[in-house]
Amino acid sequence: MSFMLVAGKIFRCAECQKTVQVDYEGGPLETQIGDMAVSRQLEYSEHFGQPSADPYEEGFYLYDLGACQECYEKLVSADDKERYAQIFDLISKVETERGQADEAISLMADDAIGSVTLSLTLQDISKAIGASVYGTLGDKHRAATKMRRMITGFVQDHSNQIEAYILEKTFAEDPIKQILDQYRDETLQPISLLLSLLNITQGKSFQKKHTNAVENLNDYIIASTMVRYPVDDAIDEVFYYPVEYDVPNLKQYLELKACNSGISVRSQFGKKQIGEIMEKLVMSA
Numbered sequence: 081m082s083f084m085l086v087a088g089k090i091f092r093c094a095e096c097q098k099t100v101q102v103d104y105e106g107g108p109l110e111t112q113i114g115d116m117a118v119s120r121q122l123e124y125s126e127h128f129g130q131p132s133a134d135p136y137e138e139g140f141y142l143y144d145l146g147a148c149q150e151c152y153e154k155l156v157s158a159d160d161k162e163r164y165a166q167i168f169d170l171i172s173k174v175e176t177e178r179g180q181a182d183e184a185i186s187l188m189a190d191d192a193i194g195s196v197t198l199s200l201t202l203q204d205i206s207k208a209i210g211a212s213v214y215g216t217l218g219d220k221h222r223a224a225t226k227m228r229r230m231i232t233g234f235v236q237d238h239s240n241q242i243e244a245y246i247l248e249k250t251f252a253e254d255p256i257k258q259i260l261d262q263y264r265d266e267t268l269q270p271i272s273l274l275l276s277l278l279n280i281t282q283g284k285s286f287q288k289k290h291t292n293a294v295e296n297l298n299d300y301i302i303a304s305t306m307v308r309y310p311v312d313d314a315i316d317e318v319f320y321y322p323v324e325y326d327v328p329n330l331k332q333y334l335e336l337k338a339c340n341s342g343i344s345v346r347s348q349f350g351k352k353q354i355g356e357i358m359e360k361l362v363m364s365a
């Protein structure tokens with residue numbers, strides 16, 4: 081079960097063991113934190129203890145292990161501190177740009193994909209699958225019912241390639257191309273600076289959290305049952321958390337491309353539509 085009766089949070093410095101306890105508004109409430117998180121938190125509880133004698137009744141305090149401000153100052157050189165702060169700023173700058181571009185693209189995705197699919201030809205499909213359509217489908221003069229069956233099989237085998245092709249083509253045409261060009265102009269410098277900083281730190285960085293900040297307690301999903309608000313008079317201190325970036329992956333993610341755009345073509349454009357397009361193209365050929 082991924083729910084836990086959560087009353088608050090205990091930030092704990094892994095270096096000096098200093099703790100900051102924060103109560104959540106509403107007191108102990110069933111909060112969805114994810115299966116993995118529940119088992120991890122129960123282990124922490126076992127290890128570090130809980131403020132109340134009966135957390136199953138009075139609510140658990142989730143442990144959050146980082147480095148307190150003082151230890152962070154001691155642990156990290158001035159140069160690295162500067163780099164980590166820059167890395168953090170650059171990532172949020174590029175992510176903001178990416179978010180805006182993604183949103184703008186998704187608003188016009190339906191129309192753009194629609195016009196690309198309308199203009200598809202059998203040559204396009206051949207390009208998409210890297211082979212001749214008729215070479216794959218066989219004799220184009222066979223009976224219609226048999227041909228439909230062949231097309232169904234063809235779509236089963238090739239819909240992913242065709243989807244990817246349509247998406248690439250959509251990204252290469254205005255107005256989406258304009259948005260992408262602008263995104264690339266805006267992010268070219270920040271991304272290259274970010275990558276050179278990450279090179280120096282070997283992908284390592286730190287993120288900081290304020291102890292009184294609102295938090296989504298489930299890393300993977302966002303919903304009201306996972307977001308908890310610290311009480312108004314919660315202590316505000318900063319804790320630091322090491323993060324390690326997989327630099328090639330991050331680079332690929334930040335270079336907004338059709339294949340990683342976050343537009344779920346599958347939701348609006350699937351095998352059914354590809355089947356219809358194929359029938360239209362083949363039967364009218």
Ligand SMILES: [Zn+2]
Nearest residue numbers: 093096148151
């Ligand atoms: Zn400390």
